[in-house]
Amino acid sequence: MSTAEALKVPDTALSPVDRLHALVAADMAATDRAIHDRLGSAVSLIPDLATHLIDSGGKRLRPLLTLAAARICGYGGDRHVRLAAAVEFIHTATLLHDDVVDASELRRGKLAANLVWGTKPSILVGDFLFSRAFQLMVETGRMDVLNILAGASAIIAEGEVLQLKSANNLKTTEEDYLRVIEAKTATLFSASAESGALLAGAPAEQIAGLKAYGYNLGIAFQLVDDALDYSGRAAQMGKSVGDDFREAKVTLPVILAFGRADEEARTFWKRTIEDGPQHEADLKRAIAYVEETGAIADTRDMAHRYVGAARDALAPLPSGEIRDCLLQVADFSLGRAS
Numbered sequence: 001m002s003t004a005e006a007l008k009v010p011d012t013a014l015s016p017v018d019r020l021h022a023l024v025a026a027d028m029a030a031t032d033r034a035i036h037d038r039l040g041s042a043v044s045l046i047p048d049l050a051t052h053l054i055d056s057g058g059k060r061l062r063p064l065l066t067l068a069a070a071r072i073c074g075y076g077g078d079r080h081v082r083l084a085a086a087v088e089f090i091h092t093a094t095l096l097h098d099d100v101v102d103a104s105e106l107r108r109g110k111l112a113a114n115l116v117w118g119t120k121p122s123i124l125v126g127d128f129l130f131s132r133a134f135q136l137m138v139e140t141g142r143m144d145v146l147n148i149l150a151g152a153s154a155i156i157a158e159g160e161v162l163q164l165k166s167a168n169n170l171k172t173t174e175e176d177y178l179r180v181i182e183a184k185t186a187t188l189f190s191a192s193a194e195s196g197a198l199l200a201g202a203p204a205e206q207i208a209g210l211k212a213y214g215y216n217l218g219i220a221f222q223l224v225d226d227a228l229d230y231s232g233r234a235a236q237m238g239k240s241v242g243d244d245f246r247e248a249k250v251t252l253p254v255i256l257a258f259g260r261a262d263e264e265a266r267t268f269w270k271r272t273i274e275d276g277p278q279h280e281a282d283l284k285r286a287i288a289y290v291e292e293t294g295a296i297a298d299t300r301d302m303a304h305r306y307v308g309a310a311r312d313a314l315a316p317l318p319s320g321e322i323r324d325c326l327l328q329v330a331d332f333s334l335g336r337a338s
Helices: 016-023 025-038 045-054 061-072 079-102 119-139 143-166 174-199 204-228 252-259 263-275 282-292 295-313 321-335
Strands: none
Touching (some): 025 061, 025 119, 045 079, 045 119, 061 079, 079 143, 143 174
16 A cells, blocks of 8 residues: 555644544554454453453554654555554553553543453553564564664553652652653654654655654643643542542652642641641642642643744654644644543
């Protein structure tokens, strides 16, 4: 299939993410088929549990970046489909593991898999998906691509451990926090885009541009997600309001609010984040503190700066509908917090 045949004209009434989906609709349909084909197993629990999450309405943004990166760089083959499926499997595996570690109750508006099937099956199915991802990467026949995504998988795991170390610790700095979200979120965004461009044989400046775009977009997305945890908009997006607070995660809104707090507020944060216990009314008070101190506004401002960097990174890429959509996706990430 040629690049032109794979692309479809987007409906301007759609969101930027949906428009990007429309531009690579044939590729995404092939990726979805590959995902479900590779979920096959004689152990029925594996596809049942994995499908519960994979088919629960996620945006498929990471594999979408892989497909879009390959196409904007002129790729005309079909190996990017297996690569995109591998990216989605890596992401899904990390979500299954993350929900176990965090004892999450909700994922994409549905009960988390660990509550439906238990923690052990969730961990093991996550391991299965990682294995499938590596099989798909090997099938691309590109060791350079395999190296990028294998490295990203290791960094994501390091990020999980870093986050465990910062939990319940109000000494966590802004730099510590950025290291965590760089590892947990930005790394896979970056690798998704970079690997698509590399597979396409793009010039070095285009590969670097897409890598930087993914990195900065990933940081912006995580900053917005962390701001949303203290916002009513989280519920509209299938997220539980206050999950990070209840799990005593020290995210940027908490770091900023604690650093600006008076003695009464500092006592509150130490009790709720470091010492326990939390009471029923504590979340409402925490939301008030992060709003009053400007912590939410400043978190959004930081996200805005990373979106600007993501947009700038696309300068070496050829103009056209895909580039326009990638620019709009970056802007769209900020709108989630407003």
